[in-house]
Amino acid sequence: KQEVTQIPAALSVPEGENLVLNCSFTDSAIYNLQWFRQDPGKGLTSLLLIQSSQREQTSGRLNASLDKSSGRSTLYIAASQPGDSATYLCAVRGSGGSNYKLTFGKGTLLTVNP
Amino acid sequence: EAQVTQNPRYLITVTGKKLTVTCSQNMNHEYMSWYRQDPGLGLRQIYYSMNVEVTDKGDVPEGYKVSRKEKRNFPLILESPSPNQTSLYFCASSWTASNSPLHFGNGTRLTVT
Numbered sequence: 001k002q003e004v005t006q007i008p009a010a011l012s013v014p015e016g017e018n019l020v021l022n023c024s025f026t027d028s029a030i031y032n033l034q035w036f037r038q039d040p041g042k043g044l045t046s047l048l049l050i051q052s053s054q055r056e057q058t059s060g061r062l063n064a065s066l067d068k069s070s071g072r073s074t075l076y077i078a079a080s081q082p083g084d085s086a087t088y089l090c091a092v093r094g095s096g097g098s099n100y101k102l103t104f105g106k107g108t109l110l111t112v113n114p
Numbered sequence: 115e116a117q118v119t120q121n122p123r124y125l126i127t128v129t130g131k132k133l134t135v136t137c138s139q140n141m142n143h144e145y146m147s148w149y150r151q152d153p154g155l156g157l158r159q160i161y162y163s164m165n166v167e168v169t170d171k172g173d174v175p176e177g178y179k180v181s182r183k184e185k186r187n188f189p190l191i192l193e194s195p196s197p198n199q200t201s202l203y204f205c206a207s208s209w210t211a212s213n214s215p216l217h218f219g220n221g222t223r224l225t226v227t
Contacts, residue, residue: 031212
């Protein structure tokens with residue numbers, strides 16, 4: 001059974017700092033990995049999706065990497081801003097044998113202080 | 115605007131009173147799914163649908179029903195709600211089941227007393 005772990009559970013940084021959020025998964029037979037952002041009282045917003053054949057994806061100040069063999073992904077946020085404060089979740093999608101099931105981590109609560 | 119719309123946003127009900135949470139997407143997505151989010155447990159999949167008339171159980175399907183009669187709609191039905199179904203529910207959709215980003219609705223906060 002796939003298990004997804006995110007460390008740390010919470011992170012507080014000053015504005016402008018570069019930071020890394022970590023995601024690890026136990027079964028490397030994945031189809032892709034997706035990073036989401038969740039604001040309080042809202043749904044999840046997809047940030048980046050990395051296919052299993054890719055090593056990284058970039059969008060603006062965000063860069064996500066994937067090391068499938070070691071079961072790890074990182075989300076790098078450059079020059080953090082208070083507006084980046086949110087909960088960040090990663091989710092891995094299993095390969096066809098598991099009906100493409102998406103398994104979520106419990107998230108990292110990020111606070112960027114002005 | 116491309117979106118996933120859930121209704122209602124908030125719902126308080128009593129044990130045993132049947133309810134339906136609606137979900138509609140306007141992106142012509144094939145794949146739709148329901149999740150519940152609970153403190154300490156994260157997001158867990160209830161049911162999913164690969165296409166019209168194709169549905170299957172997720173991790174926590176007990177006490178829930180779904181149907182997919184049209185591509186755009188995927189309602190979640192609680193035939194006899196119980197207090198342990200008090201949760202935050204999310205509907206989501208994507209082009210395909212496998213390699214496209216998942217789009218989420220804004221959630222439905224359900225309280226069963």
